[in-house]
Amino acid sequence: MSGHHNETFITKYIFSQDHKMIAKQFLITGMIMAILGMLMSAVFRVQLANPGESSILYNLLPGGWVNELGALSPDKYLALVTMHGTILVFWVLTAGLSGTFANFLIPLQIGARDMASGFLNMLSYWFFFIATVILVWSIYVEGGPASGGWTIYPPLSALPQAIPGSGTGMTLWLISITLFVVGSLLGGLNYIVTILNLRTKGMSMQRLPLTVWALLVTAILGVLSFPVLLSCGLLLVFDRSFGTSFYLSDIVVNGEVLHHLGGSPILFEHLFWFLGHPEVYIILLPALGIISEVISVNARKPIFGYKAMVASILVIGFLSFIVWGHHMFMTGMNPFLGSVFTFTTLLIAIPSAVKVFNYLATLWRANIRFTPAMLFAIAGVSAFITGGLTGLILGDSALDINVHDTYFVVGHFHIVMGLSAIYGMLAGVYHWFPKMYGKMMNKNLGYVHFWGTFICAYGVFFPMHFLGLAGLPRRYYENTAFPMFDGLTDINSIITFFALSGAVVQVIFLFNFIYSIFKGTKTVQNPWKSNTLEWTTPIERIHGNWPGDLPSVHRWAYDYSKPGAEEDFILQTVPLKEGEKEEH
């Protein structure tokens, strides 16, 4: 463990096997992709507010995406939507979120010197990195990138004749996702093994911080569901390149009768959503874990109902595997099957409600310290409430008939999965920045960033529910062809206004992040007066985390404001006093 004194630039910053450095690599890559994904949404929001007009933003696009009149071309609109969804779901909120915080927090919070296998961990990042390069490259190929939606349903995604993006762009998408999945499997296995085997003395499962619990369940979900996506994609590759008919049948395209017989696109949907639904919890759970931790630390109060929180994470994780059919109510599936999926889906509301009430009970009679991280954590709970409730509409098959694939869905998932998870991620960055870089982020800029983001985000996504209830389908380039949507122009302009403002507000964050790395004020060892083990390591990054022996743990992570203690926090390493009872 001590043979790392002769680190070169390359082993320290590039091919590093140190979990803290790998975490930062994931974070920076995720942030760059987030900027890209957000710019894409800015571009297509401009098109939606001013359909068919040109805009200076279009100068950012590759040549040929804009027609003679300067307007965005319709199939490139779909390309942008597809890339935006892919990037935000997989790159930012799966790799960017789990990759960063699982790598960073697991060893530090369980008291381990590093991940079980530093080498696999490094490979996991480099697979992800190559996947990133290929995905970005695919934007520039002939025909453009994949354009069939992030869900890449065949036959659209299988037939280049049906949309240009299903040519080279789609091939690269599939290669990229394959590498991505390999990377996340390597990472996920490592996280699970590390949590189960490398906990330091005294760190029983019942003493784990909720972040680690959430990351553990997330990793298990990933390991069980990503391989299904891989096989799902593989069969699509066969259909595309080797003439098989897993997903294709009875097709005539461009006047050409295709030979495929007997396949079913619905099979693809089952396989895809078998990953796809757990995926939304792969996104959400780490964010909820971070939110739990940040709320408890800054409320100066134990998280309410720790055991119930762990139980609800486990129940949500389990249920997430038996609800995928709610994405397919309108595929003509047997109505009885639809009933079963409605039943299982609506059950998820129970553990979710328990989580929300536990957060409220944690805030009740707290002594809240409003760090920027805390603001984002509270906003995350708000988004979880707002978006979770509309899930009750979408999960109900009878109601889904009329809102399926409309903007109501876009509003719902952006709030419950997009906002909660982005807020959780930002809370995590503000909270653990001092540990990552040894510097503090500027507090006031954090406040401005938070309020700007909070206001703009609801301004973007709440109105979308009304578009959906007016019947507007998603993935529409414009809605001028239908007189029934003429009244929606105002809503579209409002959304675009908030979307562009919200994007500009993120510049403040970006600036704060970079500025603080280089010029930020120095941090103290435990700036938030937190109980968990990461704050017992030295401020300077060292390989192996603790200079001497590993710490041993004597209590759970949430002894805040415990009566009888001198201070309002007690590190997990402090032994119980004579006669002191351990709480759970």
Added chain:
Amino acid sequence: MTNILIALVVLLAIVTLVQLTRVSELLGELKKQDVNEVTDEDNKTQGFLMLIIGMGFLVFVIWQMIEWNHLLLPEAASVHGQEIDVLMRFSMTLILVVFFIVTPMLFYFSYRYRGNKQNTAYFLVHNNKLEFIWTIIPTIVLTGVIIFGLKTWDKAMNVDTSDSQEIEVFVKQFQWLARFPGEDNILGKSNFQLITPTNVLGIDEEDLNAEDDKIVREVHLVVNEPVVLKFRSQDVIHSAFLPHFRVQMNCVPGLSTQFAFTPTKTTAQMKKEEGEDFEYVLLCNKICGAAHYNMQMRFVVETQEEYDLWLAKQKTISDKLLTQK
């Protein structure tokens, strides 16, 4: 030129940010305090903002509900659709009530329990009774929601179609077509391998049942008469969405799907209620290619007499074959 200007503005904004941040941090150093430490003053400001902006969000929601209410879809124009509307009103009321209780609690608690150096938080680890209550109440409410939902679903989906008028809805990139079965009320056979520029639906012209079938670009329905739409797609997945009837079903190549319903209001009646421009339309609601946003087919609901007149004017397949020869 504009590009340069914009770049300049962005540059200026960044320079300003840098300077402001430096100034605030230098001031902090002068006053010998850490600018990034959260003070009681900060807690007060942020707590107030939580309350005000949090409530502002609720006001914004109410404003939208009032301001945009008229844009929402009118009441359902079909039998099962009205049941769905009842369920929708029930569920919406439920989630709005919960939303308007829980969200204010979150922002109010944030404000009420804003920190202060003198205070300490109340050490509360868990409370079995409370946790039991808030597990059991959602469970009971959800049981109700699930039962209500499944009943409505069952009524919408499990329809006896033996007396329904059958109509085939055919879709391809980027057009809808429909086929009426004619006098015999039987749709002639079809096969995708027969599709040609002249036989766009791939109808088996040898099949006698096909002779009187009628291919149309606009669907007419008789008010209060049950129909069953049979969907067929030629290329990729599309989705037939008739929002005013609360009807939606995917059209999948290689798979036949259907949706049965009974329209309850004529187009004329809707025009009176919703304005002269009103039309029932079929939209595509599954991403299917570049012109996905621009696929529509008009639906007209009318009386039996009007319908008979319209149908009589449509050419049968054998008429068309004759004129071709």
